[in-house]
Amino acid sequence: MAENRRAIYNRRAGYIWLCLFLRLILIAERDGKMYDVIIIGGGVVGSSIARELSKYDIKVLLIEKEDDVASGGASKANSAILHAGYDPVPGTLKAKLNVRGNEMFDELCKDLDVPMKRVGSLVAAFSQDEVDSLYKLYDRGLKNGVKNMSIISSDMVKEIEPNINDTIVAALYAKTAGIICPYGFVIALAENAAQNGVEFVFNQEVVSIDREDDVFRVKTQDSEYFSKYVVNAAGLYADVINNMVSDKHFSIHPRKGEYLILDKEEGYLANTVIFQVPTKMGKGILVSPTVDGNLLIGPTSEDIFNKEFRKTTYKGLEKAIKGAKKSVEKFNERKTITQFTGVRAVPDVDGEDFIIGESDVKGFINVAGIESPGFTSSPAIAEMVREILKDAGLKMAEKDNFNPKRKPVIRFNELTDEERNELIKREPAYGKIICRCETVTEGEIIDAIRRPVGAKSIDGVKRRVRAGMGRCQGGFCSPRVLEILSRELNVDPLSVTKFGGNSNILTAKAKEYVANLYKELLKSEV
């Protein structure tokens, strides 16, 4: 009996030891994946926050469900502008963060080497009724603290915009508005954040979040990560993420906008961002130059029910064209090189203001419903989130080795011939033009792939260096870009994708495909 008991005791002790041992391993493993802050979502908001937090001595992870930053949601497809800040209702977060965010872009773009132009914006009034609205906007702007605004006469408008329709009556001119490449900015933020120690995981969709002993466990389809704080910057899906954790549910509904981009030949038609007088559904259809010299028209505004319903339609594109003709008749829609649809993440709260703050769950911070002017507000949102984290108890010591400067990008197109020659001598890959429409060299593409948070797909390359963004839309360069990706990432050409997931470009090796097919056929004949 006694021996029996001892055996049981021994076994039990062994079991306890085993449990302890396993638990130790578990903790060790969890430590490996233990962060101070996990940011969910790699759009402009998530990336701005990541970059802001990279200034401090904390461990930060950003989880993104697509294969790249600014790849799936609103940060990829929007009006590509910096709003001056006269639209939001005074006193709202939108008003405060828009104006503050706008001011921050000069320094940010300089540090991050992102092209941005403060071309100014016009809200164009084509009737006396609309002129009245201009004064309302002007007043709002004053209350919001917007600088350098004025209401100007049709003559002055014509001087700034010779191609605006003759029916122009007056306009609200805001000099602080600007144009920028939105995904270019997000990529730069992410790169700089990574340079300063923020970790990124891609292709991981958050499936559940739970909290135990003050630690969040963020589960994705393949893995799990632990942190003390979670920042929900999941854009269109911020409601889904919030509702995994918080009892205070909210919902984000998608509002779609369709756009057209016209050939650079039409770029001369607008010098500033030309808005129309806003309505309930948004700021109306604009005509704007892009920072790369194309002409952008759109967006339409339509509430949709499915967040994935991001397609262009005949009706929408027609509406965008018709709407834009109200401001500038002269553009030729046949010079369209591409169309796209963007989706605004509209929150179901009063006034549709941004939802920013710690939720009912301690340490879980929502940054949700960041629709327009979300892009312009993003740097100010990042500051605000930093303060919220501080207030929530996160100890943040400034790093002494934070480098605000992103590794500069070489753009062959912008160099002098002397600079080009020096570069080519040093790195011959810069002497090989891969995209002829936008004059992009192999050197630039290789750099885009090798950088921190580098390109992994055809669209990733396109968004970083514009290869495939010109008038032939990649017809010429995409096979060459595919080859470079396959070589640089050391993967089979068959696994190169357009934008991650199952978006593979090629489906089989030609000769093998037909050989196998006939082999099967012959077998079945026998």
Next chain:
Amino acid sequence: MEKRELTCIVCPNGCHLVVEVEGKEIVNISGYECKRGLKYAEDEIIMPKRTLTTTVKAEGGHLPVVSVRTKEPIPKELLNKAVYELSRITVKPPINVGDVIVKNILSTGVDVIATRALYSK
């Protein structure tokens, strides 16, 4: 008598041909502008033929595949089989334009020739 209308594919002119057929006999052919059109119409009724153009796998050369064609048209019904035959072979450099890649493919009496050169890498 049956009238069959064909578009000649011998050259880009695309002549409109009319072939009158009695059973299996050709009674009359009209609409052709050259002798090759006449021959095409005859073949098309008796045994339609096509030139096959495709590629074969290459190894150790400057290209991953080399383009080839049948030197003469082969019976249309053999096109798929010929593609299969050609999908199973691999060529190596050097290859010059006109080199025979497969002799007498599928016993048609027609050779398959390279239409592009392949050099060593």
Next chain:
Amino acid sequence: MMEYDIVIIGAGPAGLGAAVEAYEKGVRDILIIERDSYPGGILQQCIHNGFGLIEFKEELSGPEYAERFIEKVNKYGIKIMLNTMVLNISSDKVVKAVNQENGVMEIKAKAIILAMGCRERPRGAISIPGTRPAGIFTAGTAQRYVNMEGYMPGKEIVILGSGDIGLIMARRFTLEGATVKAVVELMPYSSGLTRNIVQCLDDFGIPLLLSHTVIEIRGKERVEGVTIAQVDENKRPILNTAKYLSCDTLILSVGLIPENELSKSAGIILDPVTGGPLVNESMETNVEGIFACGNVLQVHDLVDNVTKESRLAADSAVKYIKGLLKQEGKFINAKAGSCIRYVVPQTVNYENIDDKVKFHMRPTDVFKNAYISVKSGGKEIMRRKMQRMTPGEMILIEIKKDKFLDNDLHPVDDITFEVEVV
């Protein structure tokens, strides 16, 4: 600065043809600049046959046709600079180009021949609504993948547009084991050659749906299908004819656009209809000493015609550098009249006509048993019966020198080409 008598931009059929001709006419100092790593241009991926019937009286594939010219260029020792991209051309004929070996170069030419070819119209230009997944290719890009890189870009295919490359690719895909579900054409007629419809579609039972278009692309990551519909006479889709075709690939063969960004940098004026430079009888553009030929000038159906045009451009360039091409003279405008889309050349300098002038043109629609009538000052100077005309097949009209004279034996101001239906 490097200097050459003649600099040719592009080593496709037009550029190679022009180089060989210029050499044979006695010019030795020739440079061809090519952006690809081998000469031949688009011919290298056009592995199908049907080339050279006029030029060589045999039926060759594209690479073989190119090879005939490459051999001559090599034999003559004409210099080709490969892997070299031209960045711009100035109106005083300085070409700026870049490659890995030499960096950025400036090359001064006495005469320049533009032979850059054309590019394919992308999806955006034709505005197909829907999602933006992988699996949408222009026919030429797909052709490059299959014929040169050895990869299949898809297994179940719908082709939009019945241009020749689209038809040729329908056959290529089928032979390589893919299924081509349909070729969808917006117009009530095909823009490809009839022989290609027979041997590329009919032979394989591939349906050609005329007066149809793709109204939506579906699929999130990869194409999952397209919705097609019939169109009315204004090319607007008739929604109750909509039909869904599942496929993993959409191929676009919806037109070619002459590649003239470089021409513009030299101040060359383009014809808004052809998309190519305005040229005279000598294929000379509005910039003295800059000539154009091949698809950069007008999109051709047959490479044999490109070769002919390249000879004319090269002959003129040779005359120009010898000072034999007259810049002054009496200019006659050639105009596209009723039912003619365009005419090339657009002007004729009477002083430079040797014997006759060849005009290329396309009708706006399909016509049977109609006439092409050439008029000047309300008077018909020439008339030719045409059994069948279609926009997909270029028409050649030759006019003798004396026809350009009026009753007083002065050259006329302009001539107009028209279709007359009987």
